[in-house]
Amino acid sequence: MSSSFLRNVIGEYMTELGQKSDKVVLVNADLAGTCRNRGFAEAFPNRSFNVGIAEQNMVSFAAGLACEGFIPYVFSMAPFLSMRACEQVRTDVAYGNRNVRMIGVYAGVSGGISGATHWSIEDCGIITSIPGILVLEVSDAWQAKKILNMTLDYEGPVYIRVSVEPVKDIYCEDVKVVSGGSITLKEGNDGAILCSGVTVQYALEAAEKISAESGKNIRVIDMYSLKPVDHKAVIEAAQTGRVVVAQDHNVIGGLGSIVGTILAEEGLSVRFKILGIPDRFVAMAHAPYLYKKFHLDTDGIKSEIDNLF
Amino acid sequence: MKTIRELELAAMNIRIQLLTLCNKEVIHIGGDLSVTDVMTVLWQYQMKYDPQNITDESRDRFILSKGHASAVTSFNQASVGCFSAQDVIDEYAKDQGRFSMHSCNLVNPYVEVSTGSLGHGMPVACGVAAGLRLKGNYTSRVYTVMGDGEQSEGSIWEAAANAVRYRLGNLIAIVDNNGLEADGRIDEVTGLGNIADKYRAFGWNTVEIDGNNVTEIVRAFDELPSADSYLPTCIVAHTIKGKGVSFMEDQIRWHAGKISDEQLVACIADLRANYESKWSI
Structure with missing residues (x-):
């Protein structure tokens, strides 16, 4: 790849x-x-x-x-x-x-x-x-x-x-994008990772590792349209019972907040975790180090999914 | 084309309309009155603008950078037929009305760009001026009217540098230099110094006029470099805040306010007497 x-x-x-x-x-x-x-x-x-x-x-x-x-x-x-x-x-x-x-x-x-x-x-x-x-x-x-x-x-x-x-590289030339859209990259009903940007690749790898290790199928959705957001995709993801949101952004105000609002408004009860950058300033470091530190990389996302079981 | 006398009459009428509104609602009367003469000559003499065809490519563009001078803008737009002066008086600051403290193009299509927060109109005007050139329109001008207190905004000077860099001779920036801002005298609050010198230093064609003298305003517009020239022009219009109303002139407290029925009658009588004595009617 x-x-x-x-x-x-x-x-x-x-x-x-x-x-x-x-x-x-x-x-x-x-x-x-x-x-x-x-x-x-x-x-x-x-x-x-x-x-x-x-x-x-x-x-x-x-x-x-x-x-x-x-x-x-x-x-x-x-x-x-x-x-x-x-x-x-x-x-x-x-x-x-x-x-x-x-x-x-x-x-x-x-x-x-x-x-x-x-x-x-x-x-x-x-x-x-x-x-x-x-x-x-x-x-x-x-x-x-x-x-x-x-x-x-x-x-x-x-x-x-x-x-x-x-x-x-995740997609090929026929990828479709639309305002308010999302792309389900991997099907699964045991849990879902909603992600955008740099974390999409890590989420995919995490879901594949989980499948290989335990046979659990985790849905991975690229929520590339942050506003308007694909409500239906969020609601359907919640039906898996476990939702992890991963975005390279403050845990406040990012995709996690957007998804959390929908879950609350829809009255959906679900195991829920927002992964992102904590709400404080941290010292400079290479991005991969920070992704590892804040559980936004493949192993971090995988461990956070595992925690919800 | 209006004569000097007709323009002075028009400016007096705009002042009467402003004061009539100011008797009903709180408006930014001080800065409306200081820039009334400039706005009257701009709208009723200088600009190419057809209210029947507001997207006409050949029109001049107007962007009110000192967005709080919305009332004087609306009354001048009324004077060229966008709507009636009575519409402005009836709808100003009314829910679902078209006119308020700052110009808004969601409800008033004659407003090219909504403004209110200072330091925005002039940089947007630069982009409009560059866009006209890029389209090959070398005949329209972009006029933007700023406050003098507004010159404290850094974004003004970002744009001032770019207007010269992009050779925007179709951009005419007017500073209503009335010497006062909301909290006091500009020299005491922000110490801006000589505004005209600053524009000269940035490389602008800079003109200083008595901005409450219709003859000087007309001359400044008549002598503008052609719209296809390459130096942006700044007209620093030295004005008096509250001009035309004796108790408001150069008074900080009349940045915004409302007047009584008695004050309105006295103000209108004064304005008429001044006009009539000047023209020996």
Whole structure:
């Protein structure tokens, strides 16, 4: 199984997207290299804007371009996009319902040794609480391309969180994505792992290990659409009796909170565990070390499932 | 095309409408009155805008960066036929109304961009100006009206640098330099210093005018570089907060407020007397 770096995939695919529609423009804030935007900038110099280290202006500027009918793709590190430019995302993009696509790389703690300033364990909570934004998280290269294609026609603002950790290739070209969708990667009725982004690969491996060891079948669902979320998938997962949510995000405000709210509203009684980054600042370290420490890696997720039996 | 005298009459009428509304509801009367002359000349003389065709590509775009000057904007939009001044008075701050403390395009389609929080309109206007150029529209301009207190927002200066970088000569930023912000005199609260010098230092074509003098405002607009030029223009309009109402002029407490029936009658009489004496009617 080969693997991919999603920011490379997305950054490079932007050139193809630019060929598909001349309404596609790109705005970044001095992170063209980091976000792999240079190919687009070379192919379409007039449609590429680099506003310098000014994330607030980056988002407002993109909103202005969207006012004139363009589809701006804004690239930055997720913490700067969701926090430094938070009010611009909310007021200039979401309030105005502008067709701005915001791509936040360095999702979760994937920024690793850059440390907490460059991590984004809050963005899902922040952005999903802003009305009207489609919030997505990508887990694989083909899925990322399909999501970018979807954003060409989608009406309204979109936020996409992207890990910079390598991810194993999970899907093939026929993968389908839709607002409010999810993808069941492995069937099973003994429990379910709901996950998104970098954790999807680990959840799959954990479920396979459990099958091999004990014969228990654990369902694995890629909840790539964080808002709107696939309610039906959550309700059906609860019917297995055991739900583990795994996301590289603060345990508060992420996919776990989204799923937990549905379980509570539906009155579903289920063994339930949220895996994520604990609600405190931790010192910089490589992402795999942190995933292991916080039980987001294959063995961690497996042990947390085992605990529910 | 309105004459100077007609524009001064129009500005007086806008002030009367503002005060009539201010007798019913709390509005940001101080900053509405300071920028009334600029807004009147902008909407009733300068801008290309057809309320019958609000998505016309050739229109000029207007973005109110000092979003709290919504009432003076709405009355000027009424004056060009977007709706009636009575609509504004009747619906202002009413549930399900189209007009309120800040402009909102969810209910008022003549508002290009909803604003209210400061430091947003100008950066969005830069994006709009860049978008026009990218589409090959070199005839429309983008006008944005900011407050002077608003210049404390860092996002303004992020945009100020970019407007020059992206050669946005179609962008006209106007600063309503009335010297006061909500908590006091700007020089005492934030110490902004000379705003015009700052725009000059950022490389803007910068013009300073008496922003309560219709003749100077008209001249500044007449002398704007063409819309296809490459230097953004900043018009620093030196104004008086509360202009036209003697007890409100340069008074911090009239940032926002409401007036009594007696005050309304006296204010309108004053405004009419001033206009009539100037034009020897």
